[in-house]
Amino acid sequence: MSDYTPVAAGTGARARIQRGGAFLAGMIMPNLGAFIAWGLVTALFIPNGWVNEIARATGAVAKDGVVPFATQASTIVGPIIVFLLPILIGYTGGRTVHGQRGAVVGAIATIGVIVSPLALGLAASGGTPPKSISDLGPQFLGALIIGPLAALLLKWIDSMIDGKLRGGFEMLVDNFTSGIVGGFSALVGVFALGPAVFWLTTVFANFVDALINAKLLPLASIIIEPAKILFLNNAIGNGVLVPLAAKQAAGPDGKSILFMLESNPGPGLGILVAMMLFGPIAIRATVPAAIVVQFLGGIHEIYFPYVLMKPILLIAAIAGGASGVLMFSLFNDGLLAPASPGSIFAYILVAYPGDLPTILLGILVSAGVAFIVGAALLGFGRNQNSGLDLEAAKEQSARNKNKPATAPVA
Template sequence: MTTASTPTQGRGTRVAVQRFGTFLSGMIMPNIPALIAWGIITAFFIPVGWTPNADLATLVGPMIHYLLPILIAYTAGHMVYGVRGGVVGAIAVLGAIAGSDLLIAQFNETQPADNQLGQIHMFIGAMIMGPLAAYTMKWLDRLWDGRIKAGFEMLVNMFSAGIWGFVMVVVGFYPVAWLVNGIMTVLGNAVKWLVETNLLPLTSILIEPAKVFFLNNAINHGVLTPLGTQQAAEEGKSILFLLEANPGPGVGLLLAFTIFGIGAARASAPGAAVIQFLGGIHEVYFPYALMKPILILALIAGGMTGVTTNMLLGGGLVAPAAPGSIFAVLFQTARDSYVAVILSVVLSAAVTFVIASIILRASRKRDLAAEEAGLDTFESAVSQTEANKGKSSAALAGLRSESVDDVAAAGVGAASVLTGKQVNNIVFACDAGMGSSAMGASVLRNKIKKAGIEGVTVVNKAIANLDATADLIITQNQLTDRARGQAPNAIHVSVDNFMNSPKYDEVVDLVREQHHGGA
């Protein structure tokens, strides 16, 4: 096994932000079905819903105020310390919920009836209390691990968790409730100021590049989802759910590559557009943007157009659209927002398409000259923005990866790295383990099946869930450093695009040789 070079400080910062975003995503993503269920109830049964029902509308408040934060806290605690951490985390967040309610009630007593504050929903409190309670419970358990007399284990385990849950409820009730109420007030006022000053479209300057560099989870799940849910509970919809999920800019970029691109990028762009727009897997357009970093300007312009459209026409969703498919977006669109939301998607795609087309046309002669010389650029610019070029006949396979464990040369690169380890368990890993990694796993699984290879599993996981059972891990270039940190003894292969990397064929050839002696 070869080892990776020492990461630069910039890369270390990027990896740290990605890891933090992945942890936030891990708390939220498994609970998206609950958010969707809440959104359906809201869309149908509140007074301005499709089928108003006062009785069923009483579900809206308890779900958003109690159920969803408790689910998030349990999920976060479970990530840290299994079921035991989840239970203590769920107990702890109730203190933050009750403490927040008390603070608001005390404030409202001092205010006139027409200036009352509404409830603060403890999404951020759950993201704090869940991991905190679980980490501290895990640390406490280590103090008496192996020191409990036989027969008293269950007694100690039950009472220690119960007592520590009580302690964390009090911690949540006082400092954490006060802290989160303050954070939500500041963030809410900031968003309100951006809306009132018509500056909300400027958020695309941060969000669109963050998406391309896999840094969006910290923004989306740490800020936009809690604030959007709060706004939707109060107003029935929120524009914040569309700041990151709008599929328009991505499909606009891919359509520009479909018409004006060259080489491997143009060939794969139509399929990527279908997957991105209909399937909601936005990661598939990132390599196209990073092929020419100036194209990020087209994405920013498209994002700003979509936000502006929704601001002017009052568009919003009743709950998060996850994944960011056009179907999910339309499903969560508020009753009075279909025209605004559809226009925001169409116009954002159109603006991105026009600007990206101009950029691609302006560099077309240079790109064609490079292609005629046998070179094609389809690179990642997260950790290395300079061109990584290979023969056009094997454009992706010849690209140089950040990972020294990656395929170094077309045709033989994979074998030179992989022959030292028997490969039985292949894992595709991405941030949430649900989108692009599932797509890549499906592609390779089909290739292995067609090759007649048995006894090899291909699964998809979140990077945070990688363990020692993986023999070979496939990630996108930007995420390989983090994957190696989670599973240092596995073989790591980096790809630019989960859809159709030629490296899959090399992996299949290697596995066939290991299992069938090259037959």
């Protein structure tokens, strides 16, 4: 368990769910700096990022032009989200289960999940299979699963051979078992877990498509928000919603509400504010930076670990998302194009003329609902000291590692 992740007290079903979510969040929270770095670079330098938009607004480049430096800087965006972030998650998950050796096999195994769509030619219905590494998407869910599993397999093998080796052979056997387990786990990622994650993504996408066809847009949040928390937001957004929205926007109205179902920054903002004010003391200090990256930068992935840490907040995400969609529907709002990334600035830029005030109102309502529900689910901070502070997290982490706890933080 990461020192960044508060420990749930109790033995009931709710506590077990919280511990499961905390375990998943514990793979992400130590790497939050990498997510923030990616979020800042993405928000600044992608074609629709701040640098290019400011340059266009000031006339430094043409309306459809880009700043050369921004283009060069944005080349690191893809490799970070496709490779670095999932590998860090798999590495951290493996380390949590079996120390440094578990971390190594977790990282190796994650590569298999990442390249699975390319190796097997997996593509969504009507989509095109990836032709090269540059066509791959992020595989966060696969990394959350395969990293700990690979480390768990190595841990079991180590327990079987512990104390049965002659002196001098330990390093040789350790290295070979790590290599064998890592390679085997990577192949499992390619041929088993990768397709399983792809199938799960397809199921979520089909559910969303069915709800849209049934014109039950607010209910789509019941599928979209859990899918987002599992880091399937890009698959749902770009794979389902954006193509449907583009067809709708090409019609007589010239806009589509579907562009806003997944990209609305309101629910994430509400949850983050609730966590900042009423969440576990251990993580409150990390939230302001996450708010900037999420709401202003449009990088929604930054708030997913906070929901994983407290899975009950998924209710707040669904309530916020559904309320926002309901508001957009009531006012017949829509966007001209995808709000990418899903920041408040992107919404302002692509809002349909005349719809901006009610779109901003919908975002505000969704943020407010998510905040109120989230704050209530967090007990308005009343339980902040019941096993959820930093000292308790450190003590639990020390017990997990079978060593004395360090001095408590003042």
